Amino acid sequence: MRIGIDLGGTNIAAGLVDENQNITVRGSVRTPRGADDVVREMEALARSLCEQAGLRLQDITSAGIGSPGSIDTVAGTVIYANNLGFENVPLAGALAEALGIPVRIGNDANVAALGEFHAGAGKAFDSMVLVTLGTGVGGGIILGGKIYDGFNGMGGEIGHMVVKKDGAPCTCGRKGCWEAYASATGLIRLTKAALEKHPDSLMASIAEEMGRVSGRTAFRAARQGDAAGEEVVAEYLTYLACGAANLINLFQPAVLCFGGGVSHEGPYLIERLLPLVEDELYPVGEKKTALRLAELGNNAGIIGAALL
């Protein structure tokens, strides 16, 4: 039995993960401010999970933490995590000391990819790139069953690949990153622009009814045959396909997997995306990268952390 901890800016979620990659007990707490308090809450959560399962800490093989930000996986430190206010925090060592068991740490997006690969949509494949379509575009690259993150542990920033040079500004400082177009944020930007052009569309009524414009607004309208919604979805998908085809031409992973908010559009997303991607691929013969939806949702982070 291992402990997996998904450290987020808002909540810390954790679970006991058995050898079949099932979460047997889970819990969560609000993320406190400050590294010391974060370690204390993670420790308390881990102890409480063990208690619920009737286990002692000695029965636990190891714990893993998925953390946002830049992580030095070898040293076990968070180099920099904006939304936790962390800079050079030796998080793994501190928790290992508190619990008396080995603790490893990884970047949350990479860790979720590891979970999804071993216990979710990647199970049947030998390599995977996970694309998480949320506020940003995150993800992780799994080669040989392990996270690929480069010589310095900072690789796999798939959202920060420019697909439209001199295009929309990205939070990273570049212009035209995939993230600026293919994230839910990018989709919302496209949706808002279309709403201004088409104030009488069905999409406009849907936005009004929902009380806000979200990543679902345009998809909902498009599924109901609204031309304005369809225009947004079609344009969004060309950007999604562009970056997806880039990743395939570079990595040729056995599976390219989509998670995060936008992936909740489900099979409709993959069915529409697939022909656009195939149209852009470098010719590769018969063995083609499969496109799949992520299966584990938020559990991927807990399971992946336990697998570190």
Next chain:
Amino acid sequence: MRIGIDLGGTNIAAGLVDENQNITVRGSVRTPRGADDVVREMEALARSLCEQAGLRLQDITSAGIGSPGSIDTVAGTVIYANNLGFENVPLAGALAEALGIPVRIGNDANVAALGEFHAGAGKAFDSMVLVTLGTGVGGGIILGGKIYDGFNGMGGEIGHMVVKKDGAPCTCGRKGCWEAYASATGLIRLTKAALEKHPDSLMASIAEEMGRVSGRTAFRAARQGDAAGEEVVAEYLTYLACGAANLINLFQPAVLCFGGGVSHEGPYLIERLLPLVEDELYPVGEKKTALRLAELGNNAGIIGAALL
């Protein structure tokens, strides 16, 4: 001692490569038409190299072939190579039978990267992406000392990463590929456009004197302080930097290495490229990817093939 064969559309170059990755004997012949004749010429070349070195084929550990096109490295076949007119040619098996020694085959760009990694600019590093700036943009990815080419052997098509969606048409069918801008062909296109705008520039005189526009025209003019040349070089470098930063954000290789015709601009190229790339990188702390020029030139293909 191993044999490395660099099979090109025009010439077949081969060499005996010793355990220190030095080419001890070399030779080349024109590439004949037809797979049978190609195998016969490769066999004759290999036998002649051995003879020159006073070795018997039994003294040779193995041979390797770097071939253009799509290669099935496991089956040892060229799936498709446009400029050889090959389709499903079991090249490795045919040469192995002719020579009576094991023969492996790989894509020429990947094989050159392998050579450059083990015997050239990559020697001091633990991972590398090689970018070859020639007629196209080719290259290879070396992770863990080996070629990374995806689950189907078709990965590493770094030139066919779109950096300017809906941009200049690429030979692969996409629009806005890095290759369409960062190749010598892309540079020549930029140069020709600038020559039309600036017919009285120093660059125009240089082009006239050289008798044609090449990938060197704009660089030569820029080095002499010509504004038109500088404009072309500056724009070209923004594209080169854009794709380079993409590769670093994705792979974080220990070294990113530039070969091919445009790399003959030498240290000037790297000095001008470096600040542009650093400006675009995702923040990574102190361990940064090094930028280097390839060192082996055409020898990379022979040495890399011998290392397969």
